[in-house]
Structures are given as structure tokens and as C-alpha cells.
Amino acid sequence: MKKTNKVLLLGLCAVLLVAASVLGTVAYLTSSDSVTNTFTVGSVAITLDEQDVDNSTEGADRDQANAYKLMPGHTYTKDPIVHVASTSEDCYLFVKVTNEIIDIEDENSVAAQMADKGWIAVDAVNGVYVYTTDRANPAVVSANANVPVFETFTIAGSVTNETLAEYENKTITVTAYAIQADGFQNKTASEIWNMAKFDTAGN
Template sequence: MKARAKILSLALAGTMIVSAGVFGTMAYLTDTKEVKNTFTVGNVSITLDEAKVNLDGTYETDQDNRVTANEYKLMPGHHYIKDPTVTVEANSEDAYIRALVTVSNADAVTEVLGDIFEDEVITELSDEWDQVGGPVEGEGTLTYEFRYKEVVTASDTDIGLAALFTGFTIPGAVDNEGLESLAGMRIDVVAQAIQADGFADAGAAWNAFKGESTQTTEETGE
């Protein structure tokens, strides 16, 4: 009896050992998957230029020769080419575009030429741009704001916008004294761009222009 009990105990012990061995080698059923996120950075990039001209305001070569500054010799009754043009560079995000036109020697300019936009000193203002409000006075300057009417949508190629205007004319009625008072006059153009995403409209975007949003500025001058 004791022998049978011992055998049974050994058998049970063996069973327990075997069972322990089986359960000890079991593993949970598992699986693993992975999602990898790659982040790129958006940008808004523009250029601003105008045709290279001679002192008399005629093309030095042709309108495709572009620069960021020109010099002019003013004469009554003469027309001068000046065509500030913004290009939104390839792979920029959707963007709002505006241009700020600043005229120096403002007192003399106003007295001799009047309002350079209302009195058509600046010629052929593009209908693709809207003037916003009146001129803002600075220290001897007047600054006019123009906004491109449409959001410029993202593209994998450069997008050239219509020139803001194409030139300016000194009226024939300007006499020698008036002409001399215009010496040192400058017409500087600054172009600015800001992302369209995240803004309800252009007004909201430009109100936030000095914040943290993606933005860029380009300038030309006379």
C-alpha cells in the first residue's frame, strides 16, 4: 500500500513537474504595429522686382531684365516705367499678399503733384489690387496700402502677380521751381505675404501680421 502510494505520489509529482514545465513555457499571444509620423515645415516666400530702366525711365534692355532699385531724372511732361511685380515662389502655402507704397518728400510731392494715385501721377494701377484706406502719414512720408484681391493658392511653380502699376508721369505743368522741390523724392514699394490658413479673411491676417504666423517681406525702391 505504501509502495503504491509512493508510486502515485511520484506520478503526481511527475505530473505536477511536467505541468509546471508546460505552463512555464507558455506565452501570451501578442502583436505590435507602428505608425511613423513625419513632419515638414510650411513656408511663404515671395520676391519683388521691377524692370531695369535708364535715367529717362525707358527700358535698359527689356522688361525681363529685373532689379530691385532704379534711378530717374525727372522732367515735366515725361513718363517713366516703374512696374513693381510680386512673385510668389513655388511650394509656398496659400497666402495673402499686400504692397505698401511709400512716397518721401511728401509735402513737396503733395504740393506739386497732388495725390499721386488720385491725380494719376502713378499710371495704370492694376485692377487686381485694391487700395485700402487713405495714405498714412509718417515723418515726411505718405504710405499707401494695396492688397491683392485673391488668396494666392499653393503651387509647385512660381506665380507672378500682375504688376501693381506700370509707371508714373510728371505733369507738363510742373515748373522749374516745382521740379527742384521734388529733388530727393523716392517711391519705395514693400511687398508682404502671410499664410492664409488660420485666418477668416485678409483683414484678420494683416492684423496678426506682426505675430508668430508665417510671413515674409520684400522691398524695391527708387
């Protein structure tokens, strides 16, 4: 009996060994795949310039600074334009204008020209304007856009020499700002401006 059991046990072990060998060589149908994401970084890029009227930059048509000799009744070319770079994402445009000769301008003032070109004052932010196309909501501006701010300024003909002398070395300073349009849909100009946290120190 013991011999028979031993033979059966050995036979069973042999069968298990064969089965294990067979199962070890079975190939299963499998598949795999992967996705690799490569990220680039978007950017918003603008420049601001104006016509070179005093030839302070030799050979240049556009400049970032001009000097003027003020005279009553005279109109001066000053045409700041915001240029959105070809690589820029869609953006909203703002300008801050510090006009130290506002009190001696004629009726075709810098502010009036800006309104005609779609720039409206941002609520509760002194001297800051947002670009619009409907005179109400911030406009989305795309790459390669050139957006004029104003074109000239004119000294009123009624200004006396004495008054004019008080404006020696006064300036009109225009600073442009841009923020990505994505993520700011349906926001007001003041909300966008405050969320952007622009550094306006010194302007």
C-alpha cells in the same frame, strides 16, 4: 497514512511541474505595427523686383532699384511685381507703398493703377494694401504667381520747374509682404495684417 499523503503530494507536485512545463511552451498569436511620421517645414517665400530702366545692374532685365530724372508730363516705367516662389505655401500678399511724389502725379496715379490691379487699402493701416481678386476680400495666392503692383508713374504736365525742384531725391518705395493663407480664412485684411505682426520699421 503519512506515507500515502507524501506519495500524493509528490504526485501532485509532479503533475504541476509537467503542467508548468507545457504552459511555458505555448505560443500565443500576436501582432504589432507602428507609424513613423517625418515632418518637413512649410515656408512662404516672395521676391519683389521691377524692370531695370537705368541699367544700374548690368545685364539684368529686372532690378530692385532705379533712378529717374523727373520732367513735367513724362511717363516713367516702374512696374514692381511680387513673385511667389515655386516652393511657397499659399499666401496672402500685402504691399506698403511710400510715395513721396504723389502730389505731382497726373490722374493715372500709382494709387489708381493699384486699384485697377486689385490692390485695396487696408483699413486703419496707412499706406498698406492687400491683393484681392474681387476688390473686397484678400486673395489666396499660390506658388509661381507673379502679381503686378502698378506699371508706371507720370508727372503732371502742369508742374513747374520750381515745383519739380522741390522733389529732388524724393522716392517711391514699395515693400512686399506675404503671410500663409492657412489659418486665416474668413479674416479681414486688417485682422490678417495685425496678426502677422510684420516688421515695417523704416518703410
